[in-house]
Amino acid sequence: MMYVFSLQANHFEFLLYFRRISSSFECSQMSFFCYSLSITTDDTQTRALVEPDEEAIARKGHFYGVYLLCSQSLDPRYRGKCYVGFTVNPQRRIRQHNRGCDFGGAKKTSRKGPWQMVMIVHGFPNNIVALQFEWAWQQPSLSTRLKIFPELKRKKPREAHFDYNFRILSRMLCVGPWNRLTLTVRWLETDYERGFEVSLPKQIEIVSGKVTITASQRKRGGTAEAPTPIAWAPECHLCMQVIDQPERSRLGCTNPTCRLTCHMLCLANYLLGDEPGHYIPVGGECPLCETRLSWSALLQRKRLLLGVPEEPQDRDEAEEDLSDAPDVDSDVEELEPESESSD
Known part of the structure; x- marks a missing residue:
């Protein structure tokens, strides 16, 4: 402290x-x-609607997002399954997931797609805060911040994987330290858009639209471009x-x-x-x-x-020395046993 x-x-x-x-x-x-690392306000308001479609423009090397994938597989064992991950480039990351682990995708998503990146939370001040958010979303039963919500430990009977992950996210955005961050919840697929049933901090934006990563502030050779003098x-x-x-x-x-x-x-x-x-x-x-x-x-x-x-870079590409927590899907605990093999 x-x-x-x-x-x-x-x-x-x-x-x-x-x-x-x-x-x-x-x-x-x-x-x-x-x-x-961030400021917000404690006032809250109900979010029922998203903002009009808008494309986010982010500078390469300064974007940190935690996304939710949903499987569109024709195989009933995998269809509807979800995966939570961290990325610095959403468009590149979804291509990697759909191409498989041999092309940079995660082992847990290989041969279980195609996948859709349906939403992403961004605006984190650095990669450490984003990775912490990702881990808690994946592991609500282990997160010290979410232990006050015992209902998040397991997926309800007949609850869809997406509904379960959305329920976890709704609670996460309302507790510290995340309710003190200036975050954006961005819907990437309109078919999944819905309103939050809980009141979110008013500084958290809810929008829809794609994310575009622009060229880096630094040149390829490593020489920094001169910033505008102040x-x-x-x-x-x-x-x-x-x-x-x-x-x-x-x-x-x-x-x-x-x-x-x-x-x-x-x-x-x-x-x-x-x-x-x-x-x-x-x-x-x-x-x-x-x-x-x-x-x-x-x-x-x-x-x-x-x-x-x-x-x-993205979590599966970077050397991970920040935590010994396993990289697992967020839907590993369920009330009803399923026939599919565990991840």
Whole structure:
């Protein structure tokens, strides 16, 4: 717990440190670390409808999504089965799943398709938070965050695999740390779209449409493209003190025309003015231009400006050293025994 309170520390070095000391996705330090990477609000509202179709444009190396596949196999043993996975490129990932494990797909989806990627949750601040979300969605009976929902441990009799996975997701989005993240639930197949029966945090968007990954910020040879220069002020606009080590402790507004320059800690305290009792800011307006600020957007912008190297590839392609938890489907526990062989 003591590692997260220094907001002026380089959170990218801190991220690498956490990857070395973390032995489990569900460790308390890692769960609390999610809070330091994103902001949201606690207010909730019922989501019955999705936003109009819109295509998401994401920069390569800065997209982290957790998706749900549904099998369209003609074999009744596999049709309707679901698979939860992590990806940095949804279009590429579904092609790999449908081509088989010899072409980058998962062993658990090979020869059980074709598969449809019906929905994806994205907006995670980094791959670690997304992988933690994926593991909990796969293993609701083992997740410490979901143990308060004993009804999620097993699939109900005659409940479809998709319905079970959607029920797990609905609960996950309403508990910490995920209810403090600025996430997007994106429907990729309209046939599966439905409204959430629970009230979700209002900052969580529900949309439909495809995701397009654009070219990387970095060139193929590894030379970073020069970012747009920012006219930083030498001192913090909130405490009026000179900012030492600006690359580590300086934050500005996401409005490109705003010259706000602040210590990370000063801006965090300013945004926390309406949220007593919290350590990480939830939201607020820029003190200079009144632009609505998002803590996750601020940190993402800082990450881009620092030119942090791209994160690992999809889960089955990357070297996994973050958890010893097995990579299993999320529907392994059922009330009714089935004739098909286990995954």
